[in-house]
Amino acid sequence: MVNYPNNKKISNSNFKSETHVGLSEKGMNLESMINQTNAYYVNNNIAFIYKKPVPITIGKVENKVVYGTKQSIITKAYFNEKSTTDYNGLYNGYYIDFEAKQTRYKTFNLKANLHQHQSNHLKSINEHGGFGFLIISFYTVDKIFLIDFDQILDYVDQHNSNIPLAFFEEHGEELKVSYNPQLDYIKSVDKLIAKRKLGVKNGNK
Amino acid sequence: MVNYPNNKKISNSNFKSETHVGLSEKGMNLESMINQTNAYYVNNNIAFIYKKPVPITIGKVENKVVYGTKQSIITKAYFNEKSTTDYNGLYNGYYIDFEAKQTRYKTFNLKANLHQHQSNHLKSINEHGGFGFLIISFYTVDKIFLIDFDQILDYVDQHNSNIPLAFFEEHGEELKVSYNPQLDYIKSVDKLIAKRKLGVKNGNK
Numbered sequence: 001m002v003n004y005p006n007n008k009k010i011s012n013s014n015f016k017s018e019t020h021v022g023l024s025e026k027g028m029n030l031e032s033m034i035n036q037t038n039a040y041y042v043n044n045n046i047a048f049i050y051k052k053p054v055p056i057t058i059g060k061v062e063n064k065v066v067y068g069t070k071q072s073i074i075t076k077a078y079f080n081e082k083s084t085t086d087y088n089g090l091y092n093g094y095y096i097d098f099e100a101k102q103t104r105y106k107t108f109n110l111k112a113n114l115h116q117h118q119s120n121h122l123k124s125i126n127e128h129g130g131f132g133f134l135i136i137s138f139y140t141v142d143k144i145f146l147i148d149f150d151q152i153l154d155y156v157d158q159h160n161s162n163i164p165l166a167f168f169e170e171h172g173e174e175l176k177v178s179y180n181p182q183l184d185y186i187k188s189v190d191k192l193i194a195k196r197k198l199g200v201k202n203g204n205k
Numbered sequence: 206m207v208n209y210p211n212n213k214k215i216s217n218s219n220f221k222s223e224t225h226v227g228l229s230e231k232g233m234n235l236e237s238m239i240n241q242t243n244a245y246y247v248n249n250n251i252a253f254i255y256k257k258p259v260p261i262t263i264g265k266v267e268n269k270v271v272y273g274t275k276q277s278i279i280t281k282a283y284f285n286e287k288s289t290t291d292y293n294g295l296y297n298g299y300y301i302d303f304e305a306k307q308t309r310y311k312t313f314n315l316k317a318n319l320h321q322h323q324s325n326h327l328k329s330i331n332e333h334g335g336f337g338f339l340i341i342s343f344y345t346v347d348k349i350f351l352i353d354f355d356q357i358l359d360y361v362d363q364h365n366s367n368i369p370l371a372f373f374e375e376h377g378e379e380l381k382v383s384y385n386p387q388l389d390y391i392k393s394v395d396k397l398i399a400k401r402k403l404g405v406k407n408g409n410k
Contacts, residue, residue: 048329050289053260056279074261074282084255088293090300093334097295124253129298 030137037181049089055080095130102137111161122149145172146188242386254294260285300335307342316366327354350377351393
């Protein structure tokens with residue numbers, strides 16, 4: 001079930017196959033919702049946030065004629081490790097940088113989901129006046145949270161890398177799925193901005 | 206000849222072949238200088254600016270065993286058009302976004318060098334409180350300039366798409382090649398930030 005902003009509940013089947021949606025499909029679903037939302041923000045002059053292309057090393061390019069048109073086609077390329085995160089951009093004068101993750105568990109394991117250099121990157125972003133956060137979908141309970149990366153680091157420092165759902169319910173901003181945009185996360189970014197202006201780092205709601 | 210900050214002049218041959226360096230090599234040279242500089246900024250905790258990967262659509266991935274290790278190799282992929290610019294990131298709380306271009310002419314033609322949607326993107330960045338600019342290498346005269354994209358647009362609005370070198374000499378920030386970092390452009394970004402704070406849009410130096 002998906003919670004709509006008007007509290008009407010509709011079945012997931014409106015989006016994908018009714019049950020047994022595979023991990024990769026679920027991940028794609030979160031990603032496609034964010035991509036649709038980012039396109040909506042650009043088209044409505046709200047924010048300029050994009051997904052970075054997959055980093056690759058090109059090994060071989062061939063010029064082929066496809067339907068009478070010359071085209072360059074990559075015929076050998078290798079995947080590189082991501083150096084940073086999937087999404088970054090600009091909103092209202094602020095630098096925005098985040099990674100989107102989905103998990104079938106009721107805990108989020110930081111180390112299992114982010115490389116150390118990605119964690120370091122998000123930490124640096126927050127230290128330098130940007131807004132680094134995660135969007136995490138706990139899809140078995142149909143809940144999606146946006147959470148300041150500083151709060152993630154505070155938890156991990158004080159406890160361990162395995163962060164329970166309850167922590168997100170207390171400290172994160174829950175995101176609701178809608179029609180257009182599909183995942184209107186920028187309102188939650190506004191809250192992060194407001195909190196930082198107030199000097200509240202780990203404020204309870 | 207390359208102008209070093211200490212005014213010592215050395216031959217280009219220290220970098221590449223002595224003469225007749227091809228367009229693509231020269232372009233690569235500007236790109237590699239910027240990449241080296243960005244790595245320097247990250248390593249020294251100054252700025253977090255990265256080149257975006259080449260956007261592609263993956264057509265086919267094969268799992269191959271290379272030296273006894275399973276590896277995913279892309280065996281078919283297509284180039285996509287870039288939706289934005291090559292470089293973006295965070296500096297001192299500010300969103301940074303730019304494109305690097307090199308030309309053998311003594312004019313810079315905006316339309317020949319940037320797609321309309323890239324121009325629109327940089328314009329939006331400046332309108333939303335980010336810093337959108339170009340780094341342009343006029344390599345036949347060994348001069349590299351950083352210029353606020355607003356100034357580019359002002360010129361094009363008042364004249365035409367063909368912007369003479371003299372305009373960059375008057376309104377741009379000249380960047381000098383050095384050892385490490387190779388193209389220390391962030392000082393010029395500081396000047397853009399200072400100008401904007403003063404409300405100077407097209408201030409003469």
